[in-house]
Amino acid sequence: MSKPSPNSRYVLLRYLSGALLFRVVFCCCVLVSLLEILALLEQTTPILQRHLGISGIVNYAAMRLPFLLSGALPLSVLIGALLMLTQMTLASEMAILRAAGLSTLGLYKYLVPATLLIGMAGIVLDDQITPRSEQALAAWWNRTDPAPEDGHSFWFHEGKNLTYVDHVADGGNVLGTVNVYIRNNQNMLVRTLHAPRAHYTGADGWTLYDVDGLDIDLKDQKVDRLPRLPAMPWNTTLFPRDFIRLSTGNAPLSTSTIIGMLRGQVPSDSSPGFLKAGLMERFLRPASLLVLLLIAMPVIYIPPRTGTRSWLPVWCLGAGLLFIVVQGLLRAMGNAGLLPPPVATVPALIIFTLGALTVLLRNETR
Structure with a gap:
């Protein structure tokens, strides 16, 4: 043959x-x-x-x-x-x-x-x-969504800080009830911030409104209440699209996003x-x-x-x-x-x- x-x-x-x-x-x-x-x-x-x-x-x-x-x-x-x-x-x-x-x-x-x-x-x-x-x-x-306040709440870690967001509205430009837990290099809690809402503007970034919180010294077992502020800037690397992603749970992720999460460069709510x-x-x-x-x-x-x-x-x-x-x-x-x-x-x-x-x-x- x-x-x-x-x-x-x-x-x-x-x-x-x-x-x-x-x-x-x-x-x-x-x-x-x-x-x-x-x-x-x-x-x-x-x-x-x-x-x-x-x-x-x-x-x-x-x-x-x-x-x-x-x-x-x-x-x-x-x-x-x-x-x-x-x-x-x-x-x-x-x-x-x-x-x-x-x-x-x-x-x-x-x-x-x-x-x-x-x-x-x-x-x-x-x-x-x-x-x-x-x-x-x-x-x-x-x-x-006519009722965004009924949406999904979530936690995420950004660096050493932990943040809780109750809901996301307006396509990610508005957040409801934001709690920020700030930790030092030893992962000890040093400050908490609470704001009933947060808004995003492209020029000024994120702004927290009606902010109160606590200064915490675990070594001396001392807690001081922070003065209430009508508004304060929020130094976060997240954009509205990131909050939309976090609010949807296990959303599909690109390879670059996954690698950034594993390296700690991108905020993540996944193990x-x-x-x-x-x-x-x-x-x-x-x-x-x-x-x-x-x-x-x-x-x-x-x-x-x-x-x-x-x-x-x-x-x-x-x-x-x-x-x-x-x-x-x-x-x-x-x-x-x-x-x-x-x-x-x-x-x-x-x-x-x-x-x-x-x-x-x-x-x-x-």
């Missing part, structure tokens, strides 16, 4: 990559459309109650799209790979490729570039697009373990998609006589869903501090890779 020419290999690579990308994009569009419909069913009433109209519904759907797209990507790769490989097997294309000398490993290699391309697109989506869209959505939602696990999971996304592709590979062994009656695609789909669920559970345990970040992200990749390889080798030796 003659060795395949480089040109024929490139043709096969383009064909398989195009087939996989088309089906992944199609599945992603279907899944994201369903998720958008479900999200709008929940949020349409609040949007209309705020008198935002049809434009508000469109804005919400557009700003929510990157987040939904990021979440649907792994399942889209799994279903897209299953559809492509099953269709090629039932159409006898796999039998022809095998007769031409293409092994299972060779087929997997041809599908790796397209999968890595999708994985890299997922990294860019998670790192740059989703954090910005979610930030814009949170600011817009807060700005149009280091949570941030490290999120960073590792983001850059391991291409590896996760490669594992999902490997899990889908056994469908090429569907017996010709079985056809669409085979349960093999169902078992592969179940294994892929189990992989996604296990990854989520381990990540949740890592977020809670029960597992270190490497244990919360890597073991699922190794276990399911070994399991999929075992199934493929078993079918090869039949």
Whole structure:
């Protein structure tokens, strides 16, 4: 048998990559459309109650799209790979490729570039697009909120100081009930400041109003009340967008923001373990998609006589869903501090890779 020419290999690579990308994009569009419909069913009433109209519904759907797209990507790769490989097997294309000398490993290699391309697109989506869209959505939602005082309260640490904010209003430009706890280099509390509200202006920065507080000397066990001030500047490095981010809880973060939090350069309300696990999971996304592709590979062994009656695609789909669920559970345990970040992200990749390889080798030796 003659060795395949480089040109024929490139043709096969383009064909398989195009087939996989088309089906992944199609599945992603279907899944994201369903998720958008479900999200709008929940949020349409609040949007209309705020008198935002049809434009508000469109804005919400557009700003929510990157987040939904990021979440649907792994399942889209799994279903897209299953559809492509099953269709090629039932159409006898796999039998022809095998007769031409293409092994299972060779087929997997041809599908790796397209999968890595999708994985890299997922990294860019998670790192740059989703954090910005979610930030814009949170600011817009807060700005149009008729009752911001019922919003989410939160704590954060900035350097050695701790700060409590009761709620955020006007897209982050107004804060309600700000308590600042100032600590010295020995992490001892030395002063507290309390202000019922704070306003931000671009030129003057943050201003606290009706400020009172305490001077605390723990060594001498002495506490002095500070005179009430109608207004005072607040020296903080945070901008309105930072308070919007903190008020939304576990908002998507860019890599630069996560690194800044880990180094103490950016105020944070998350634990280091949570941030490290999120960073590792983001850059391991291409590896996760490669594992999902490997899990889908056994469908090429569907017996010709079985056809669409085979349960093999169902078992592969179940294994892929189990992989996604296990990854989520381990990540949740890592977020809670029960597992270190490497244990919360890597073991699922190794276990399911070994399991999929075992199934493929078993079918090869039949």
